[in-house]
Amino acid sequence: MEKLKLSALDAGDLEVISAAVQDSLVAVRDCAHFAREKRFVLLLNRFCWEAYATVETAYWRTHSALVFNQVNAVHHHNIPLERPDRVLDLLSVGLENGSSVVLRFAANRTIRLEIDRLACHLGDVGEPWPTPWKPAHPVA
Template structure:
């Protein structure tokens, strides 16, 4: 007799997700909400048409598990990579301030009439990074083992 798989039986593994449409991007956006990164950890390689950020991502997917087992919540370093980037613009981001720490609120895609459009990374404090893309292709990949969140707190938002 076979049994259905249970969530508890699954093994914990690093995230490695892709987004090729707005629905996929909503999942990625939810997972990178409250990620923080130094301004020095983002790069645009115009020749490769690739923009990347090394994030310190709160592990939203593990939150309930951590709370139910009464253990500390975690963060993990992840790469957020946007492909097919034609142009990058930002607001509220001072790249000369190498100590600036940015916090992600959301990642959204606004499609034009064809497959082109813009990916906007909205940042806390009225900052934003707008990436004009030929087509939507975003990847999120965990690149380190999880570590205890320094604050040991779940991020909170004022409503």
């Protein structure tokens, strides 16, 4: 499986990245704002939606870095910052009003990034590993 490497400079590009990172797992400690560099980074345990299932392995996960540049401020809603080991389930990433990126997590948790312009990069790091579990969401 080839490592995924994507960039987003507009809302359409970000939709592709959002699909790729849907159901990624991220520990609170692995979300970092580097204010001097105007950068926000998440280290993800990404479910590989693009990987084909095989007889030996049904599904795959890999470590990935999701990086946003040109970030002026970060706002957390319902993120347990006092619990750095808490693992969050990333559901989507979207651009709102052209000036903010919203990362939506399960349990009504969000991180909002105020940006000058969209400059986002997703890259896989390390080697993927097999997992028997495929993320599922209850049907309403």
